[in-house]
Amino acid sequence: MTIRPEVLFTILGMALVTYSTRIGGVWLMSRFTLSKRVENWLNQIPGAVLISLVTPLMVTSGIATIFGAGLTILVARRTGNLLGAMVGGVVLVWFLRTFTGLS
Amino acid sequence: MTEQNLAEKPSVEVAELPVSFDWSGLWEGIRQSLGVAAAVFSYGLVFGVLARQAGLSMAEALLMSSLVFAGASQITVLGLWAIPLPVLPIILTTLVVNLRHLLMGASLSRWFLQIPGWKRYLSLFFLTDESWALTMSQFNRGKRNGAFLLGSGFTIFAAWLGATGLGRLAGNVLQNPAKWGLDFAFLGIFLALLTGMYKGKTNLLPWLVAAAVALLASWWLPGKWYILLGGLAGSLTGAFSDDH
Numbered sequence: 001m002t003i004r005p006e007v008l009f010t011i012l013g014m015a016l017v018t019y020s021t022r023i024g025g026v027w028l029m030s031r032f033t034l035s036k037r038v039e040n041w042l043n044q045i046p047g048a049v050l051i052s053l054v055t056p057l058m059v060t061s062g063i064a065t066i067f068g069a070g071l072t073i074l075v076a077r078r079t080g081n082l083l084g085a086m087v088g089g090v091v092l093v094w095f096l097r098t099f100t101g102l103s
Numbered sequence: 104m105t106e107q108n109l110a111e112k113p114s115v116e117v118a119e120l121p122v123s124f125d126w127s128g129l130w131e132g133i134r135q136s137l138g139v140a141a142a143v144f145s146y147g148l149v150f151g152v153l154a155r156q157a158g159l160s161m162a163e164a165l166l167m168s169s170l171v172f173a174g175a176s177q178i179t180v181l182g183l184w185a186i187p188l189p190v191l192p193i194i195l196t197t198l199v200v201n202l203r204h205l206l207m208g209a210s211l212s213r214w215f216l217q218i219p220g221w222k223r224y225l226s227l228f229f230l231t232d233e234s235w236a237l238t239m240s241q242f243n244r245g246k247r248n249g250a251f252l253l254g255s256g257f258t259i260f261a262a263w264l265g266a267t268g269l270g271r272l273a274g275n276v277l278q279n280p281a282k283w284g285l286d287f288a289f290l291g292i293f294l295a296l297l298t299g300m301y302k303g304k305t306n307l308l309p310w311l312v313a314a315a316v317a318l319l320a321s322w323w324l325p326g327k328w329y330i331l332l333g334g335l336a337g338s339l340t341g342a343f344s345d346d347h
Contacts, residue, residue, distance in 0.1 A: 002160050002162060002163075003160065003162050003163050003166060004160075004163070006187075006188050006190065007159070007163050007188065008163075008166070009190065010188055010190050010193055010194065011163070011166055011167045011170055011171065012170070013190070013193075013194040013197075014167070014170075014171045014176070014180070014193065014194055014197040015170035015171050017194060017197055017198040017201070018171050018172070018173050018176065018197060018198075018201045018204075019228060021198065021201040021202055021203075021204035021205055021208075022201075022204045022208060022227045022228060022230045023208065023224055023227045024204070024205050024208060025204060025205040025206060025207060025208020025209035025210070025211070025212060026208045026209070026211065026212040026215050026216060026223070026227065027208075028205065028208075028209060029208075029209045029212035029213075029216070030212065030216055034206070034209055037342050037343070038342070039206060040341060040342045041338055041339060041341065041342035042202055042203050042205060042206045042338075043203070043206070043341070044306075044309050044337065044338035044340075044341030044342060045199060045200070045202055045203060045334060045338040046175060046200060046203060046300065047297060047300045047301075047306055047309070047310060047313075047337070047338075048309055048310065048312075048313040048333065048334045048335075048336070048337030048338040048340075048341065049179065049196070049199060049200050049313075049330060049331075049333070049334035049337075049338075050179070050293050050296060050297050050300070051297065051310045051313040051314050051317070051333065051334075051337060052313045052314070052316070052317035052329060052330045052331075052332070052333025052334045052337065053179060053182050053293055053317075053330050054290060054293050054294060054297065055313075055314040055317050055318055055333070056317055056318055056321035056329060057182075057289075057290055058290070059318065061290070064284075065287055065290065068284070068287045068290075068291065069290060069291075069294055072290075072291045072294045072295055072298075073294055073295075073298050075295075076294070076295040076298035076299060077298055080299065082145075082146065082292065082295040082296065082299070083145045083146070083148075083149065085291065085294075085295040085298070086149065086288060086291035086292045086295050087291075089284075089287055089290075089291040089294070090283070090284045090285060090287050090288055090291060091284065092284070093284035093287040094282075094283050094284030095284075097282075097284060
């Protein structure tokens, strides 16, 4: 049960900024009104961040990973089940690496 | 108040009905969130396993889940967790991923501004995608008890924390993650999340811009700044192209 100082510091920083976003909406609305444009911007952030995370990873990964990604997207689209989609991808990647030698 | 009076005062909106804050609301929030908590639990298991892979100790994983308590941002920063720790990119990415809370808080504000200080700020700690959605539907149906958010959020919190611990424990069993395809788990959960977020044409241009900027930045800039840059470029593109 260890907590490294730099990790503690990072987590406290994360906690602080996250809590400010939670109370910030109510606080801002007691003073300003959000424009439609700002609202659109906030809506688009999570997807854009995830795409930015995923794209460089995909480009540098092997064939097995690409197939896994395809299966995950397919299952997620069909069922909407996040966990099932991810597990399906993991199993396919494991299978391809173990039995076909793809990386 | 008679119906006559109501008819004479159309300016009295439903939003201005009094908001209460008591045990019945708390209990209702807990009761209605059990199903959602089960889903959060499975997501928390994923976070726990990934936290082990990223090199977080049990105590660190539990600390993060209890203080930050925001799944998407926690899983996202595990993607940039490295030694030495990129502290600033991690904190800024957390902020950017969680900015959507501002929007949810803003939508609750007309009711929560009526709730006294400490109750309001305690409840808002438990604001998540799920507790917000449940609270909004409850309030829109005219059941205005601020403690609903607290009860709902706390139920989700308990599931999230428990699952983090269990997932982190299970992670110990798996020695060589790549052999089992588990290095794909990060990518897999992000792709599954993205698939759910894709709403057609409005996302296409912002996502292409995000992907392009992230790729270029990952080639030319050190560290993990590409996530933040791509995220900002893509979302700003969305803000200026999505006009309806």
